[in-house]
C-alpha cells in the first residue's frame with residue numbers, strides 16, 4: 678500500500694468519510710480564488726476528531742495546516758502537502774450573560790451579528806471582516822479602531838500534543854495583526870468574548886456605518902485577500918502605493934485595485950505566481966520611491982508548481 682492510501686485509511690478511522698477529501702482544489706475555499714490542491718482536506722465535527730488528527734500527525738510525521746475562511750491566505754499553485762484542517766462545522770455561537778462564546782469555525786461576522794441580537798456591544802468592528810473566529814484570533818483581526826485583543830477573554834486551543842487547553846487572552850501575545858498562535862502551533866477551537874450590554878439601535882447604527890464605509894471604499898466585487906500589507910509605522914500602505922502610481926498596475930490577471938490601493942484583486946483568473954509577483958513589484962517600487970519596507974499582512978503558504 679502506498680503512503681497516501683495508508684494515510685487516507687487512517688484518516689477515515691478518525692473522521693467521518695464524507696468529511697475527508699483527497700486532492701481537494703483549495704482555490705474553491707479561498708477568498709482570492711488562488712491555490713493548488715491539498716493532499717487531504719478534512720472537516721472535523723468535534724474537538725475529539727481534531728485532537729485525534731493532531732495525534733496521528735505527530736505519530737506518523739504528517740504535516741497539517743489550518744484553513745479558516747481563506748480570507749488572509751495565498752496558497753501557491755503547487756498546493757499543500759499533508760492535511761488541511763477546516764473547522765467550518767465547528768461553528769456554534771452562544772451567549773452567557775455578557776459573554777459570547779463562538780467556536781472557531783464560525784464567521785466573526787456572525788459572532789458580531791449574534792452579539793447585536795443579544796444587545797451586547799464590543800464586536801461591532803468585526804461586522805465586515807470576512808474571516809472565521811479562529812483566523813481572527815490568529816492575527817488579532819481589527820478594523821476601525823477595534824481589535825480582537827479588546828474583547829477576547831479566553832480561548833480553548835488544541836496544543837501541539839493534541840491536548841485541549843484554555844489560554845487567557847493575555848497569554849496569546851495579541852498585537853497589531855499578530856499573536857503567538859503560530860509559534861506555539863495551537864489550533865484555536867473556541868473563543869469567549871467579554872462584551873458590554875448596550876442599546877440595540879446604537880450597536881446597529883455603528884455596524885451600519887462601518888458597513889457603508891467598507892462597501893464604499895473596498896473593491897468587494899473582486900476576489901482578494903483584503904489589505905495586502907500591514908501599516909508601516911508613520912505611514913499608510915495604501916497612500917504610499919497610490920503615490921507610487923501603482924493603482925491599475927497588473928501582472929497577468931492580478932491588479933492593484935483602482936478603488937483601494939491597499940488591495941490587490943484577482944481580476945481575471947490570476948495564478949498565484951501573478952499575484953505574488955505583483956506584491957513583490959509593489960514592495961520594490963515603494964521601497965525605491967519612499968525608502969519604506971512594506972511588510973505583508975497576508976500569509977503565503979504552500980508549494981510552487983513543478
Ligand SMILES: Cc1cc2nc3c(=O)[nH]c(=O)nc-3n(C[C@H](O)[C@H](O)[C@H](O)COP(=O)(O)OP(=O)(O)OC[C@H]3O[C@@H](n4cnc5c(N)ncnc54)[C@H](O)[C@@H]3O)c2cc1C
Pocket residue numbers: 708742743744745746747748749750764781782805806807808809810811812813814815816817818819820858863864865866895897901902903904976
Ligand atoms: C475583503 C476583505 C476585507 C478584509 N478586511 C479586514 C479587516 O478589516 N481587518 C482585518 O484584520 N482583516 C481583514 N481581512 C483579512 C481577513 O479577513 C482576516 O485576517 C481574518 O481574520 C482571516 O480569517 P480566516 O478565517 O479567513 O483565516 P485564513 O485566511 O483561512 O487563515 C489565516 C491564518 O490563520 C490560521 N488559522 C485559521 N484558523 C485557525 C484556527 N482555528 N486555529 C489556528 N490557526 C488558524 C491559518 O492557518 C492561517 O495561517 C480582510 C480580508 C478581505 C478578503
